[in-house]
Structures are given as structure tokens and as C-alpha cells.
Amino acid sequence: MIYDHIMRTRRYVPYLFLLPAIIGLFGFRLIPIVWAFLMSFTRWSVYAPPQWLGLANYKELFSSELFWGILKNTFVYTAIYVPGVMIIGLILAVLVNNRLRGIAFFRGLLFAPVVTSAVAIGMVWGWILSPRFGILNHVLEHWFSVSNPPAWLGDRNIALIAIAFVAVWQRVGYQMVLFLAGLQDIPTVFYEAAKIDGANRWQRFWKITLPLLSPTTFFVLIISIIDSFRNFTIIYTMTRGGPGSSSTTLAYAIYQNAFIFSRMGYASSLAYILLIIVGTITLINFYFKKKWVKYKY
Amino acid sequence: MGVVKKVTLYTSLSIMGFFSVFPLLWMVATSFNSSGAIFKVPPTIIPDMLFKRGMWSNYVSIFKDYNFGRFTLNSTIVAFSAAVGQLITCSMAAFAFAKMQFKGKEILFGLLLATMMIPIEVTIIPEFLIMFKLHWLNTYLPLIVPSFLVGSFGTFLLREFFENVPDDLIDAAVIDGANSFAIYRRIFLPLAKTPLTALFLIAFMNNWNALLRPVLYIDKESLFTLTIGLTNFQSQYESQWNLLLAGSVVSILPLIVLYIFLQKYFVEGIAGTGIKG
Numbered sequence: 001m002i003y004d005h006i007m008r009t010r011r012y013v014p015y016l017f018l019l020p021a022i023i024g025l026f027g028f029r030l031i032p033i034v035w036a037f038l039m040s041f042t043r044w045s046v047y048a049p050p051q052w053l054g055l056a057n058y059k060e061l062f063s064s065e066l067f068w069g070i071l072k073n074t075f076v077y078t079a080i081y082v083p084g085v086m087i088i089g090l091i092l093a094v095l096v097n098n099r100l101r102g103i104a105f106f107r108g109l110l111f112a113p114v115v116t117s118a119v120a121i122g123m124v125w126g127w128i129l130s131p132r133f134g135i136l137n138h139v140l141e142h143w144f145s146v147s148n149p150p151a152w153l154g155d156r157n158i159a160l161i162a163i164a165f166v167a168v169w170q171r172v173g174y175q176m177v178l179f180l181a182g183l184q185d186i187p188t189v190f191y192e193a194a195k196i197d198g199a200n201r202w203q204r205f206w207k208i209t210l211p212l213l214s215p216t217t218f219f220v221l222i223i224s225i226i227d228s229f230r231n232f233t234i235i236y237t238m239t240r241g242g243p244g245s246s247s248t249t250l251a252y253a254i255y256q257n258a259f260i261f262s263r264m265g266y267a268s269s270l271a272y273i274l275l276i277i278v279g280t281i282t283l284i285n286f287y288f289k290k291k292w293v294k295y296k297y
Numbered sequence: 298m299g300v301v302k303k304v305t306l307y308t309s310l311s312i313m314g315f316f317s318v319f320p321l322l323w324m325v326a327t328s329f330n331s332s333g334a335i336f337k338v339p340p341t342i343i344p345d346m347l348f349k350r351g352m353w354s355n356y357v358s359i360f361k362d363y364n365f366g367r368f369t370l371n372s373t374i375v376a377f378s379a380a381v382g383q384l385i386t387c388s389m390a391a392f393a394f395a396k397m398q399f400k401g402k403e404i405l406f407g408l409l410l411a412t413m414m415i416p417i418e419v420t421i422i423p424e425f426l427i428m429f430k431l432h433w434l435n436t437y438l439p440l441i442v443p444s445f446l447v448g449s450f451g452t453f454l455l456r457e458f459f460e461n462v463p464d465d466l467i468d469a470a471v472i473d474g475a476n477s478f479a480i481y482r483r484i485f486l487p488l489a490k491t492p493l494t495a496l497f498l499i500a501f502m503n504n505w506n507a508l509l510r511p512v513l514y515i516d517k518e519s520l521f522t523l524t525i526g527l528t529n530f531q532s533q534y535e536s537q538w539n540l541l542l543a544g545s546v547v548s549i550l551p552l553i554v555l556y557i558f559l560q561k562y563f564v565e566g567i568a569g570t571g572i573k574g
Binding site: 010011013014015017018019020021022023024025027028029030031032033035036039046092095096098099100103106108109110111112113114115116117118119120121123124125127128130132133134135138142169173174177178181226229230232233236237250251254255258259264267268271272274275278282 | 387531546556567
């Protein structure tokens with residue numbers, strides 16, 4: 001190929017094309033990743049020079065109740081968010097995967113919250129969940145005669161759960177779209193054959209749709225788990241980690257320790273815990289992918 | 298399709314659709330309430346200022362008294378520059394990965410892949426120190442430059458697209474005397490209009506909606522983006538929900554309008570590039 005010949009004579013050309021990406025990769029990803037690792041072994045409050053502490057930050061982490069609380073919050077949020085967006089996302093995808101007049105309108109409607117900012121969403125939900133003036137408690141009190149409706153974001157036991165539900169509400173259109181694409185990839189011959197064999201709708205869903213959807217499900221699972229750790233914006237907007245530290249997750253705690261408490265070293269050790277969790281989950285998923293995504297057509 | 302099934306489907310879709318837009322409608326409704334009406338019990342379903350004189354007064358107020366015009370301009374500048382940058386960075390890198398052979402290709406690609414999933418919170422502390430050392434705090438630069446230069450998902454999306462462009466097109470251009478930049482600029486970019494549009498919109502959306510970087514890098518009000526303008530307003534004027542939600546409407550309206558007209562690109566781009574920014 002002529003083109004190959006030209007490329008071979010000017011070896012630097014590909015690197016010119018890659019220059020911005022390489023600067024970005026090293027400057028804003030690789031170097032900060034290594035730097036954060038080193039910082040996690042220091043005490044550093046921006047204004048004074050860093051001081052080597054060895055493993056002290058990690059020791060402090062593992063012996064502090066606050067840290068285990070934060071870790072628990074992080075996983076509670078994930079445990080609500082991931083099944084929430086996946087199950088509702090799949091149901092929505094099945095619903096909008098019908099040839100109906102106006103189906104594009106419904107798809108558009110269900111996806112719309114995904115493009116809006118989590119800040120604006122946090123604001124309006126804060127208003128909806130307002131204990132005294134919010135519409136939700138009004139409906140609970142007067143339509144469903146709940147006598148003592150919860151204080152939602154003001155309640156230590158509920159704030160985090162409420163935020164996770166808001167996140168599910170906002171993001172589920174995304175999982176819907178991914179599942180929809182997966183559903184539309186399943187060849188219709190399978191359904192026609194099953195119909196001839198007398199399989200009912202449920203049997204077709206469990207025996208054809210779910211197994212053939214498993215590659216999509218796997219992909220959506222990874223994306224949703226990773227997505228669930230990126231909750232800084234909605235937490236910052238809705239509760240700033242409160243009341244107390246009852247809705248503080250890892251992402252928020254990193255920000256809080258580094259930039260409010262000026263504990264850059266300690267915050268870096270939190271950042272590394274987050275990195276290890278994300279890395280582990282990705283690896284586990286890749287391992288299990290081979291085991292349970294086995295249907296090919 | 299049977300009538301029963303049709304009715305069931307339309308009913309379920311309408312219920313789901315209602316839940317998915319109700320909070321947005323409630324945001325709009327509250328933004329047309331006067332400060333007295335928002336604290337009425339029971340809540341007023343029809344906003345008291347709607348279609349009356351002074352209906353737009355909340356909106357006038359956030360633009361006149363609280364600088365939301367400036368915030369909108371700042372968000373536009375930041376999101377537009379970052380998105381254009383991402384198109385440049387990703388398309389050039391994707392072109393090299395798709396059509397060129399060079400040393401270190403596998404390693405570079407592997408590194409992009411490996412760092413793709415790492416949340417920004419992991420790297421934000423060193424990034425802050427870099428911005429601090431560069432004296433970029435309280436400028437647009439720290440909001441633009443990292444998104445300008447980092448875009449693994451966009452690179453993958455475009456690489457896949459570019460790989461499917463036949464080599465014959467390149468050969469023909471080479472015979473005509475085109476160099477590799479001309480080939481990238483005149484053949485590949487025009488062919489990739491659809492994925493480039495999708496990528497632009499997603500990058501624009503992600504940067505428009507971003508909060509962490511503005512919170513860290515900006516404390517001068519004249520440089521606030523809409524997101525930090527809103528959270529700042531929220532902490533200062535806690536009970537003025539009508540103004541806060543008018544501001545929220547302003548902050549989501551541009552994206553909703555873009556979404557209504559370019560829905561296909563948004564859906565394709567989000568499904569293709571995955572994950573929020």
C-alpha cells in the first residue's frame with residue numbers, strides 16, 4: 001500500500017497526531033495517579049511542605065469508625081443504584097421496544113432526565129422532598145394519610161437512600177437505551193420459533209430474551225457499578241454529605257478531606273481506596289464475564 | 298397487536314413517562330410562583346404568577362440581581378471550548394490508532410483503556426496542585442484544558458469508525474499528493490460528521506453539567522458557571538426556592554432544546570461513549 005510506504009518514511013507523523021492525547025494521558029491521568037499514590041503516604045496541608053508518614057494514613061483509615069461509615073455509605077448507594085437502574089432500565093427497554101404509534105415520544109420522554117444537570121435535579125428534588133413544604137410529604141399526608149412523613153434529606157437514616165433513588169430516577173434512561181439496543185439485536189426468528197413451539201410470553205422472556213441479552217447485561221452492569229461511585233455532584237448539591245456524615249460517600253469524602261479540611265495526604269489515601277475498589281470490580285467482572293456470558297448466536 | 302395489550306402498554310408508558318418528567322415540570326411550575334406562594338400549605342399546583350402580569354419576574358430577578366446571564370455565558374464558553382478540544386484531540390488520536398503503524402501503539406492504547414474507568418475524584422488532588430502551580434486558578438483554563446486533552450471514550454468511538462474507512466480512499470489521496478494531515482482533514486473528518494456531532498454534544502453536555510472542577514478552581518463570581526452559580530445561590534439564599542428553581546430551569550433549558558432537536562445524536566453518543574464525565 002502506497003500509504004504505508006509514506007508512513008514508514010516519516011516516523012514522527014503518528015506522534016504528532018497523538019500529541020494532545022499523550023499530553024492529556026500523562027498530564028491529567030498517569031502522572032496524577034502515581035502522584036496521588038505517593039501523596040497517600042504523606043501529611044500535606046497545601047501550605048506546609050509534605051511530610052512522609054509511611055502507612056500512617058492507611059492505619060488511621062482502617063481504625064477510624066468514620067471511614068467504615070463512609071465505605072458503608074458508598075456501598076449502600078451502589079446497592080440501591082445498580083439494581084435500581086438495571087431492573088427499571090430493562091423494564092423500560094422492554095416497554096419501549098414495541099411498535100406503537102408515538103413510541104419515539106415516550107422514549108424521548110424517558111431519556112430526557114439523563115441530559116439534565118445533576119445540580120438542577122438535586123435542587124428540584126430537594127424542594128420536592130422538603131419536609132414541610134414539599135409536594136411529596138403533602139401527597140403522603142393527604143392522599144395516603146401518613147401521619148408522620150419522614151424528613152427525607154434531614155433524616156440520618158434516610159438521606160443517602162433518598163439521594164440514591166433520585167440518582168436512579170435521573171440515570172435510568174441511560175440503561176434503558178443500552179438495553180433497548182441489546183433487545184433490538186436479538187434476531188426475531190428465535191421468538192417466532194418459540195411461538196410455534198407454544199412458549200408463552202414469560203417463557204419467551206426468561207428463555208430467549210434474558211440469555212441472549214447477557215452480553216448487554218454484563219456491559220450495563222460494569223458501567224452502572226462504576227457510574228455509582230461517581231456521585232460527588234448529587235451529594236454535594238443535595239446534602240453536602242450530611243446530616244452529620246450520614247450521606248458522605250468516598251467521592252465526597254475525598255473532596256471534603258482534601259479541600260475543606262486541607263488534608264491532602266489523607267484524602268489521597270481515600271482516593272486510592274476508591275481506585276482499588278473500581279479496579280477490583282472491573283477485574284472481577286472481566287473474570288466472571290467468561291463464566292456467565294456464554295450465549296452466542 | 299391486541300387492544301388489551303395496546304391499552305396496557307400505553308397506560309404503563311404514560312405512568313412511567315409522567316414520573317420521568319414530573320420533577321422537571323414541578324421545577325418549571327415552582328419557578329413561576331411568587332415568594333409567598335411557595336410556602337403555601339397545601340402547595341399550589343397552578344403557579345400563582347402564571348399568565349399574569351409579572352409572570353417572568355423570577356427570571357428577570359436572577360438575571361438582573363444574581364448575575365445568571367454571566368454564569369450562562371461562562372458555561373457556554375467553557376463547555377464549547379472543551380467540546381471542540383475533545384473533537385480535535387480524539388479525532389487526531391483515533392486517526393493515528395486506526396490507520397497508522399508506529400512504535401508503542403499497543404502500549405499507548407492499553408494505557409488509554411486502563412485509565413478510562415478511573416473516576417476523576419482519584420486524580421483530582423494532584424490535578425488541583427498542577428493547576429495551582431500553573432497559576433490557573435480563577436481562570437477558564439482548568440475547566441477547559443483537562444477535558445480538551447482527555448477523551449478515551451471519544452477516541453475509541455472514532456477509532457472504530459475510522460477503521461472502517463477503506464484504505465483505497467487514502468491511496469487515491471496519496472497519489473494526488475495529499476499528506477497525512479490533509480488526508481485526516483479532508484477525507485476522514487468530513488466522513489465522520491455523525492459520530493463527531495454526537496461526541497461534540499456529549500462533551501458539551503458533560504462540561505455544561507460538571508460541578509467538581511468549578512467548585513475547586515473558581516471562587517470569583519464573574520467566572521462562575523451555572524452549576525456553581527446555583528449551588529452558591531442555594532447556600533446563600535436558602536429559602537428562595539422560586540428563584541433557585543428559575544435558575545435551575547435556565548441551567549437545563551439549553552440542553553433540553555438541543556436534545557429535542559438532536560435527540561438521535563444524544564442517544565447514539567451516550568450509548569456509544571458510555572458514562573458521564
